[in-house]
Every structure is written in C-alpha cells, then in structure tokens.
Amino acid sequence: MNTTERIVVTGLGVVSAVGTGVDAFQRALAAGRSGIGPIQFPWPTAYASLRAGQVADEDFAPLLPAGTEMGRASRLAVASTRLALDHAGIAWPTPRPDRIGVIVGTALGDASELEAEWQRFRESDGAAPRPQGPMWMRLGNLAERVSTAFGLEGPSHLLTSTCAAGNHAIAWSAAILQAGTADVMVAAGADTIGYVDILGFTRLLLQAPQRCQPFDRHRKGTILSEGAAALVLETLSSARRRGAPILAEVLGYGTSCDAAGPFASSVTDTRGMRVAFERALRKARISPDVIDHVSAHGSGTRLNDQKETLFLKQVLGDRAYHVPVSAIKAMLGHAQGAAALFEAVACVLTLTRRVMYPTINYETPDPQCDLDYIPNEAREGDVATILSNAFGVGGNNALVIFRRWDA
Amino acid sequence: MGLTPVFVTGAAAATCCGLGAQAFWNHLACSRHAGNPASAPGVRRFAATPLHLENRRRLPETDRLTAYLLAALDYDLGAFLSELSDPERERVGVALGSAYGHLSKYLGYFEIGTEQGYQLVNPRQFPTTLPNWSSVSVSDAYSLWGSNTPIASGLIAGLEAVGYAAEAIRNGEEETMIAGGYDEINPCNLRVLETATTGSPGEGVGVLLLQSGDAATASEREPLATCGATVICHGVWWDTPHGARRAAEAVRGAVAASGLELTEIVAVFPSTNGGPGVDDFEAQLLRDVFDTRLSAVDIVPIKPVIGECFSASGPLQCIAAVEYLTQVALSGPPDDTPAALVSSMGYDGTFAATVFSGSPG
Numbered sequence: 001m002n003t004t005e006r007i008v009v010t011g012l013g014v015v016s017a018v019g020t021g022v023d024a025f026q027r028a029l030a031a032g033r034s035g036i037g038p039i040q041f042p043w044p045t046a047y048a049s050l051r052a053g054q055v056a057d058e059d060f061a062p063l064l065p066a067g068t069e070m071g072r073a074s075r076l077a078v079a080s081t082r083l084a085l086d087h088a089g090i091a092w093p094t095p096r097p098d099r100i101g102v103i104v105g106t107a108l109g110d111a112s113e114l115e116a117e118w119q120r121f122r123e124s125d126g127a128a129p130r131p132q133g134p135m136w137m138r139l140g141n142l143a144e145r146v147s148t149a150f151g152l153e154g155p156s157h158l159l160t161s162t163c164a165a166g167n168h169a170i171a172w173s174a175a176i177l178q179a180g181t182a183d184v185m186v187a188a189g190a191d192t193i194g195y196v197d198i199l200g201f202t203r204l205l206l207q208a209p210q211r212c213q214p215f216d217r218h219r220k221g222t223i224l225s226e227g228a229a230a231l232v233l234e235t236l237s238s239a240r241r242r243g244a245p246i247l248a249e250v251l252g253y254g255t256s257c258d259a260a261g262p263f264a265s266s267v268t269d270t271r272g273m274r275v276a277f278e279r280a281l282r283k284a285r286i287s288p289d290v291i292d293h294v295s296a297h298g299s300g301t302r303l304n305d306q307k308e309t310l311f312l313k314q315v316l317g318d319r320a321y322h323v324p325v326s327a328i329k330a331m332l333g334h335a336q337g338a339a340a341l342f343e344a345v346a347c348v349l350t351l352t353r354r355v356m357y358p359t360i361n362y363e364t365p366d367p368q369c370d371l372d373y374i375p376n377e378a379r380e381g382d383v384a385t386i387l388s389n390a391f392g393v394g395g396n397n398a399l400v401i402f403r404r405w406d407a
Numbered sequence: 408m409g410l411t412p413v414f415v416t417g418a419a420a421a422t423c424c425g426l427g428a429q430a431f432w433n434h435l436a437c438s439r440h441a442g443n444p445a446s447a448p449g450v451r452r453f454a455a456t457p458l459h460l461e462n463r464r465r466l467p468e469t470d471r472l473t474a475y476l477l478a479a480l481d482y483d484l485g486a487f488l489s490e491l492s493d494p495e496r497e498r499v500g501v502a503l504g505s506a507y508g509h510l511s512k513y514l515g516y517f518e519i520g521t522e523q524g525y526q527l528v529n530p531r532q533f534p535t536t537l538p539n540w541s542s543v544s545v546s547d548a549y550s551l552w553g554s555n556t557p558i559a560s561g562l563i564a565g566l567e568a569v570g571y572a573a574e575a576i577r578n579g580e581e582e583t584m585i586a587g588g589y590d591e592i593n594p595c596n597l598r599v600l601e602t603a604t605t606g607s608p609g610e611g612v613g614v615l616l617l618q619s620g621d622a623a624t625a626s627e628r629e630p631l632a633t634c635g636a637t638v639i640c641h642g643v644w645w646d647t648p649h650g651a652r653r654a655a656e657a658v659r660g661a662v663a664a665s666g667l668e669l670t671e672i673v674a675v676f677p678s679t680n681g682g683p684g685v686d687d688f689e690a691q692l693l694r695d696v697f698d699t700r701l702s703a704v705d706i707v708p709i710k711p712v713i714g715e716c717f718s719a720s721g722p723l724q725c726i727a728a729v730e731y732l733t734q735v736a737l738s739g740p741p742d743d744t745p746a747a748l749v750s751s752m753g754y755d756g757t758f759a760a761t762v763f764s765g766s767p768g
Contacts, residue, residue, distance in 0.1 A: 046526075108537070114510075138510060139509075153653060155639045156639070161556065200530065204533060257547075257554070262543075394543040
C-alpha cells in the first residue's frame with residue numbers, strides 16, 4: 001500500500017439532460033441552460049404535471065455495445081464510461097484488464113425495469129413471463145454491466161449511498177488506487193427516474209413543481225433527473241507511464257453519516273457533514289483556507305440548502321462569504337447517484353477551463369442562505385482547490401476535494 | 408501477516424438457526440439446519456425470534472429485514488456499541504452489503520402507488536424503500552458518525568463490505584467497522600434461484616466487528632482472528648477457463664497479500680450452494696489452487712445448514728471461519744496460527760476471496 005500515491009483525473013464522460021460529452025456539457029453549464037422539461041408516468045402522482053431532466057435515447061444509444069440487454073441506468077453508466085475511457089486514451093479491450101476497476105454509485109439503479117418486470121410478474125400470477133425476467137428483479141448491478149461492457153476485470157462495486165453515491169464512488173476508487181489494488185479506476189454514477197422515486201419526492205413535497213432554485217428564498221424543492229457521468233482516476237505513476245494528460249488531482253475525500261434518522265436531523269445538526277469535511281482535509285493535508293470554490297450539493301430543498309450554508313460557514317469561517325458556491329442542479333436537476341459525478345466533472349472543467357458555473361433560477365436572496373452562489377451567470381476566474389459536497393437521503397455524506405494539476 | 412493487522416473482535420448473526428452468532432455456529436457444528444417447517448420445503452427463513460429491541464424505539468417504522476439486522480447487532484454487540492463515547496462514535500463506520508435488501512419495501516410502495524393511488528403511500532416510509540435504509544439505520548441506532556457504505560453488487564456484496572471495512576481501518580479512515588451483509592427471501596430471489604436451479608433459499612444477517620489493534624486494546628476486546636486481505640475481481644464466468652484462472656488468481660492473491668503461504672490454509676469456507684454449476688466450478692478451483700494438499704484442508708460449506716443467504720452468506724462464512732480458527736487454536740499448539748479462506752461468487756462474473764488467520768495468542 002502506498003497512501004502517499006497521488007490520484008489524478010485523466011478522463012471525463014457525461015451523459016446528461018443538458019448534453020452528452022464534456023464539451024456540450026461545459027457549453028450548457030457556462031451558458032446557464034436548463035435541461036428540465038415535462039415528464040409523464042403511466043400512473044398518477046401528487047402533482048398534476050411533472051417536470052424532470054431527461055436524456056434523449058439518441059444522445060447515448062450510439063455509444064453502447066451492440067446486442068446486450070441492459071436497463072436504462074446501466075446503459076447510461078456504460079455510455080458515460082465509454083466517453084471517459086476514450087477521453088483518457090484507454091483503449092478497450094485493454095492489455096491489463098485486471099488492473100482497471102469500476103465503482104458505480106446509484107440510488108435506485110435500473111428502477112424502471114424493476115418496476116416493469118414486477119408489474120409483469122404480478123399480472124402473470126407469479127410466472128416469470130420472460131427468460132430474462134429474474135435478471136431485472138433487483139437493483140441491477142450497474143458496475144458489473146460496465147465491467148463486462150469494456151472487459152475490465154479489476155474490482156467491481158456498486159454503491160448505493162443514494163445522492164452521495166457519486167462522491168462515494170470517487171472516494172472508494174481513490175482508496176483502492178492508493179492501496180495498490182488497481183492502477184486505474186472508473187468512478188461512475190448513474191440513475192433514472194422510477195415511479196417510486198417520484199411518489200416519494202412528490203409526497204414529501206421535495207419535488208418542485210416547475211424549477212429547481214437552490215439557495216433562493218422561494219425555493220420549492222428539487223427536480224429529479226436522470227443521467228450518468230464517469231471519471232477515470234489513476235495513480236500518478238500510471239498516468240505518467242501512459243503519458244496521459246492530467247486534468248486534475250483528487251486531493252482528499254471524506255465520508256460520514258448523519259446518524260440522526262431520516263426525519264430527525266435538524267437544520268442545525270451539521271455534525272455528520274463536519275466529520276466528513278475534517279476527514280477530507282486530513283486526507284488532503286490542507287487547511288480550509290486553501291479552498292477557493294465550492295461545488296454545493298445545492299438540491300433546492302428548503303432545509304438542505306439552509307443546512308449546507310450553515311455547514312460552509314462553520315467550516316470556512318468568515319471566508320465562507322468570499323468563496324463562490326456553485327449549484328448546478330438548478331440546470332441539470334437532481335440525478336441522485338449521478339449528481340455528484342456531474343458535479344465532479346464540472347469541478348474538473350472549472351479547474352481546467354477557468355469558469356465557475358452559475359446557480360440559475362436565483363431571484364430572491366434568502367437571509368438564511370447568504371453566501372455568494374454565483375447567481376445566474378457564469379464567472380471566469382482561476383480556481384485552484386474545490387470542495388465538492390454530496391449529501392444523501394438517509395444521512396450519507398461524501399465530500400471530495402479537487403485541485404488544479406498545475407496549482 | 409504482512410498487512411497492518413485488523414482484528415475480528417466480535418460477530419453478530421441472525422439466521423434460521425436463531426438470533427446470535429453462537430446459535431449459528433452451534434447448528435453448523437452439529438451440521439443441522441433449522442428450516443422453518445411452515446415455509447416451503449428447503450427454504451431457510453429467519454427463526455421466529457421475538458425482537459425485543461431497545462433501539463427500535465427510534466425506528467418504529469422499520470421493516471422486517473432491518474429489524475433482524477438491528478436485533479442481531481443488539482443481541483451480539485449491543486453492549487459494546489451502546490457504551491462507546493461520543494468521540495469514539497465518530498470513528499466507527501458501517502459497511503453492509505445486500506443484493507435484495509430494500510426490494511420488499513420498494514415493491515410494496517410501488518404496489519400501493521399503482522393499485523391504491525398515490526394518496527395512500529406514506530411519505531415517511533419513502534426512505535425505507537431506498538437501498539441505503541438498513542445501513543443508515545445501523546448508524547442511526549447507535550449514533551455512529553463514521554463512514555456508512557451500503558453496497559449492492561449482488562451476492563458478493565457482503566464479503567465486499569468486509570474487505571472494504573478492513574481496508575478502511577488499514578488506511579486510517581476508521582478505527583472500528585461494523586461490516587457484513589443481510590438479505591431476505593422474496594418472490595424475486597426465489598424466482599432467481601428457481602431459474603438457476605441452485606440449492607435452498609435462505610435469509611440471514613452476518614456481521615463482523617473489525618478493529619485496529621489500538622481500538623481493540625482501548626475497548627478491551629479480545630481479538631478472535633486477524634482479517635487478512637480481500638481480493639475482488641470481475642471476469643469469473645463459471646463456464647470458462649478464463650473465469651477459473653481469474654478466480655484462482657484471486658485466491659492466491661488474497662493469501663499472498665495477507666503475508667501467508669497456501670500451506671498455512673487449513674480450512675476453506677466456500678460459496679458452494681448446491682447448484683451444479685457453482686459447486687463444480689468451486690471444486691475445480693480448490694483442486695487447482697491446493698493441488699495435492701487439498702485432502703489436508705477442511706472444506707466447510709455452510710449453505711446446507713442456512714441456505715443460500717445471498718449477500719449475508721459471505722459474512723456468515725467469515726463468522727464460521729473465525730469460530731473454526733478459534734476452536735483449532737484451542738486444541739492446537741500455542742504458537743500455531745492457522746488460516747482459513749472464504750470465497751464468494753456472484754452471478755454477474757464477480758468473485759471475492761478473503762483470508763483470516765488465528766489470533767496471535
């Protein structure tokens with residue numbers, strides 16, 4: 001094990017409601033373009049009409065290997081991984097597949113296929129109507145689908161820490177690389193929108209009817225979305241051996257749990273978040289003063305945004321008012337297991353392209369959320385160190401610190 | 408072992424044999440199963456144990472499987488977990504694997520929504536439909552602010568969790584980890600087993616308490632065994648020579664990374680579940696790895712006793728291995744530290760191997 005081995009980002013892949021591929025993604029984010037539109041389900045929900053972020057099939061279908069039956073979230077994960085591997089210059093099949101692993105974070109995996117198969121199962125009175133039926137009758141092993149699609153034979157894990165799963169995948173990947181178990185890891189996140197998801201979010205009034213307005217005084221909740229994103233992470237020695245261009249460094253990471261129950265955590269109880277932050281700082285060997293940009297979880301829900309603001313003030317002190325905070329869920333919607341990976345891709349693009357992405361739909365300042373949220377328009381500027389936050393339903397917290405490679 | 412030592416200092420279980428790791432081991436030791444006679448033939452359901460659980464006060468709406476998970480922890484490790492100080496609770500993490508853990512709640516929610524109408528779903532039950540519910544419920548029940556890692560990579564998720572937890576201690580992220588797996592029988596996995604023509608379906612909870620040397624000393628818990636390396640790989644397809652080679656590499660890799668020789672492995676707790684494909688594959692794997700020494704190695708399959716418990720199987724195999732090593736240590740020479748191998752096979756081409764060695768004194 002070499003815990004001092006530096007972990008670098010060498011590839012990015014993204015399939016999102018605002019575009020497929022890093023260039024389309026970057027252009028949309030810089031322009032403050034929303035990917036939210038109407039969505040329909042075969043069953044009624046608590047809202048007369050619903051809006052969500054969706055990805056058109058034609059935006060990712062050409063990226064998929066032919067002839068493999070997969071759920072939609074699996075397909076998204078595979079497509080984003082292909083983009084990331086291509087971006088990193090890793091050809092597949094690769095000569096050392098045993099040294100490349102995969103971790104995928106998700107909240108509900110192939111939920112749509114699970115729900116459809118369960119309907120068929122019930123309607124057929126318990127008889128499996130299709131030979132492949134049982135395959136769908138669980139979350140779906142997205143990591144296995146990715147490993148198989150590219151012939152990767154290193155560690156393969158599926159993480160389900162809901163909305164924190166993307167950062168969690170990055171953290172675990174970095175730990176595996178530092179342990180020497182693999183040279184390269186694909187950290188991916190993917191999710192689609194299942195009916196149970198919509199039921200839960202609408203019944204809990206966590207889903208906004210029209211748009212997601214993180215940190216705005218009149219925010220009404222988040223907007224669910226789908227998509228996938230992937231980072232290729234590798235040890236510095238592996239990247240140098242391959243001659244791969246280095247995009248950024250994963251400087252530190254920390255995970256924790258709120259340990260308060262799903263509805264018991266108060267807006268002032270930030271202990272779990274602070275534990276994760278302290279771990280990330282320790283791993284990065286930096287002081288909080290070094291952080292000059294924050295990629296917020298920024299889901300647009302009333303309590304979460306207020307709590308995240310309080311947390312940032314606690315850990316950054318008075319500097320919190322001068323550190324720009326970006327909440328891109330306003331554009332992308334909340335893609336749950338993919339969300340933190342979208343944000344990770346945005347962080348790396350911020351570091352390499354010198355653009356901080358805006359928090360759109362920001363209209364009215366909230367006295368409880370009084371930081372600099374980069375309202376509505378992107379901002380140019382040199383950024384060296386970014387803290388990326390992800391907080392999951394149930395209390396999973398995962399933070400990652402990225403650093404510009406030449407910083 | 409060559410690695411920074413991580414000690415197993417406790418275990419918790421709930422199976423068809425009853426509540427508690429000891430009940431499981433007792434049944435295993437006398438090779439008898441405790442299948443629920445009311446269930447389908449061969450099905451090994453949880454024993455109908457009254458779940459008087461103090462912590463359930465905080466989780467009044469939890470589900471059957473999470474209740475068994477919490478009951479097992481409370482029964483075997485509750486005293487230890489309840490007595491932790493506040494700062495210690497920040498250094499205790501949870502890593503739990505499950506292939507099907509949230510499905511009954513998820514599908515129940517789906518059925519109410521589609522059949523009875525969205526108005527009748529209970530919004531407060533929504534978090535219970537998510538695959539991290541059981542895992543965060545453990546952190547919630549004992550106020551554990553350390554990492555919480557729910558894993559769902561199919562059948563090997565429980566052994567993955569054990570490997571993840573040991574590594575989290577080695578890299579200094581945690582001092583103590585609750586690591587294992589849990590799964591229950593549902594119409595979906597019954598269907599999978601029918602299709603795969605494997606052995607008896609089962610359900611279970613298997614959890615190890617892993618600690619660094621310092622944490623074990625500070626908490627005055629006696630090391631039962633040392634947790635070595637876990638190697639997890641993909642590409643282990645049962646019907647291919649390549650799959651056999653990858654699995655053998657994983658086993659040899661786990662033994663070597665643990666600083667051991669294959670000759671020190673005295674027992675194997677395999678994944679075998681009665682399905683011809685898995686059993687044949689694993690038998691050949693062991694022949695390939697151990698060669699002529701195989702006859703000197705105890706092969707201890709646990710699934711004839713508890714059934715195929717999905718993600719709980721791997722951690723329950725670990726508990727059996729730890730107990731076995733304890734018994735061997737009691738009867739062997741004082742300086743002898745035998746080792747045992749645990750393997751876990753997924754149906755997605757994934758494979759995991761973990762090594763335990765007897766505690767040094």
